[in-house]
Amino acid sequence: MADPHAPDTEDNAALLARLMEAEALKQGVIDAALDAVITADRDCRVTGWNAAAERIFGHRRAEIMGKPIGDTIVPPHHRAGHEAGLARYHRTGCPHVLGQRLEMEAMRADGSIFPCELSIHEVKAAGKVFFTAWLRDLTPMHQAQAELARQRERLHQTEKMSALGSLLAGVAHELNNPLAVVVAQTTMLEAMAQDAAVRERAARIHAAAARCGRIVKTFLAMVRQQAPMRTRVQVNAAIEGALELAGYGLRSAGIAVEHALDPGLGTIQADPDQLGQVAVNLVVNAQAALADRPEPRLLRLESWPEANGGVGFAVEDNGPGVPEEMRERIFEPYVTTKPLGAGTGLGLAVCRNILAAHGGSIALEPGRLGGARFVVRLPPGEAAEAALPTAAPPSAAPRHRVLVVDDEPEVGGALAELLGLHGIEAEVAHDIPAALARLEDSRFDAVFCDLRMPGGGGAALYRQATASRPQLRGRFAFVTGDTVAGPSAIAALDAEHPPPILEKPFSPQDVAEVLERLRADSRGA
Structure with a gap:
């Protein structure tokens, strides 16, 4: 007769099957988790290690079971803190990190350190204490955040360069008008x-004004991202010229x-005005840095020559140097270490853009004087094609008449006088x-019409004049200091006969070239 108290073999088998099924389901869920799920005993030895943990850490489950977590996934520089925390928990029973979401570092099997989010929970089962850790690899998120920060910085730089371009275009336009007058009047004075002695003084003023005009055009060329006009340049001469200024x-x-x-030192192919501008900026910056320093200053x-056939030069001072937090940003537009009102933060940004257009570079490097040392490196450059000499245009007969239209009387008058040097009878209208x-x-x-004027500007005059007098097509020239937006606006007026452009400040040679272009257009019309 069967013992009623004997265990039911079938019930035990069914219970065991259900337990095995539940265990398999639990393990399947854990292995399917995207995050690492790690279980450890009271001494922090691994007792559970899911598939995600294998993928994230690079340790196979069979290899790591029973090993101390502190010796495997905790970075060496955090192990002392890990051991201290575990000892404190065993001593006091008070958890400091259990149940919290923490961001910290972990270590892979190859020794690489990576950021992770960690949450540790205490689990008690069968009278024993276990720890279960949920760990998420934050590397992709940090990379995405870094890329987003880089894109924001690029957008920020683009916005600043756009603002810089607008500023330079506006400044250039305002400067070009008075410069045009100075250049034209000194030309007349020389003639x-x-x-x-007066001619010599006029020539000096003319040269200085022309140089100002070239600097303005350098700014505009950067805004338009034009390649520099390169000739054979002696770098030492550019540096000495900056010292002279x-x-x-x-x-x-x-x-x-x-x-x-x-x-x-050999020569390189470069734009002499732009190279001189870089040297002047660096020397003036050094002078400003030394202004409040005790002697010796x-x-x-x-x-020096570079190995690639180019050249390098450095400007160094014994001033206060550049603060560490500014070293990466010093070449950005509008960033300056000078006091408020003492600098615009454009000088080094302009230098960097000029040198980049030349295929060169500028860097802040350690020096021997204790202050700032700016190092410029330039490639040898490619030889520019020799420009064909411009033939002097034949003098126009006095009967040739030109109408100059400019809302600034001095600019219009100066252009009329330069036209007079070429035998042109010029009249001036101011609107x-x-x-x-x-x-x-x-x-x-x-x-010859100024592009920017009240009442619609030169474009409006061109449309009205050519509508009633079609013969004027091919006989219009535009005068402008806005060489950023100006050329495209002028080209849009007449695709078949795009009017020539006379850029301010203009020289007699510039005027002669436009006159020759107008003659050629009228012959081909």
Whole structure:
């Protein structure tokens, strides 16, 4: 007769099957988890290790079971803290990190460290204490955040460069008008002065104004991302020219200049005005950095040949240097270490853009004087094609008449005088109604018209004038200091006969070239 208290074999088998099924289901769920699920005993030895943990850490489950977590996935520099925390828990029973979501570092099987999010929970079963950790690899999220930060920074830089371009375009337009007057008037003075000393002074003023005009065009070329006009340049001469310009300021500030320029330095292909602008910016920056420093105040200039056939030069001072937090941002537009009102933060950004257009670079490097050391490296450059000499245009007969239209009387008058040097009879109108009235009453062979004027500007005059007098197509030239937006606006007026452009400030040669272009257009019309 069966013992009623004997265990039911079938019930036990069914219970065991259900337990095995539940265990398999639990393990399947854990292995399907995207995050690492790690179980450890009271001494933090691994008792559970899911598939995600294998993928994230690189340890196979069979290899890591029973091993201390502190020796496997905890980075060496965190192990002392891990052991101290575990000992404190065993001693006091008070958890410090259990149940919290923490961001920390973990270590893979290959020793690489990565960021992770960790949550540890205490589990009690069969009178024993276990720890279950849920761990998420934050590497993809950190990479995405870093990429987002880089994109934001690029957008920020793009916005700043756009603002810089708008600023430079506006400044250039405002400067080009008075510069056009200075260049034209000094040209006339050189041509008409009887005294040699007066002619020499006029030539100096003319050269300085022309250089200002070239600097303005350099700014605009950067905005338009034009390639620099390259010729054979001696870098030492550019550096010495910068010293000559800043010489008075350096002497009055008590700054001693140490020369370490290589006398055998070769030449490179570069834009001399732009290269000189870089050197002047760096020297002036060094002078400003030394202004409030006690003596001795030192400025060191050095040049050397580069292995690739290019050249390098450095401008170094013994000033306060660049703060560590600014070293990565010092070449950004509008970033400056100077006091408020003492700098715009554009100088180094302009230098970097000029050098990048030349295929070169500028960097802040450690120096021997204790201050800032800016190092410029330039490639040899490719030889530019030799420009064909421009033939002097034949002098126009006095009967040739040109109408100059400009709302600034001094600019219009200066252009009329330069046209006079070429035998052109020029009249000046200062607004669009006056210009239309002149064109109605008289015959003109060509029109030189300012692009920006009240009443719609030169574009409006062109449309109205050519609508009633089609013969003026091919006889219009536009005068402008806005060489950023100006050319595209002018080209849009007449795709078949795009009017030539006379950029401010203009020289007699510039005027001659436009006149020759107008003659060619009128012959081909």
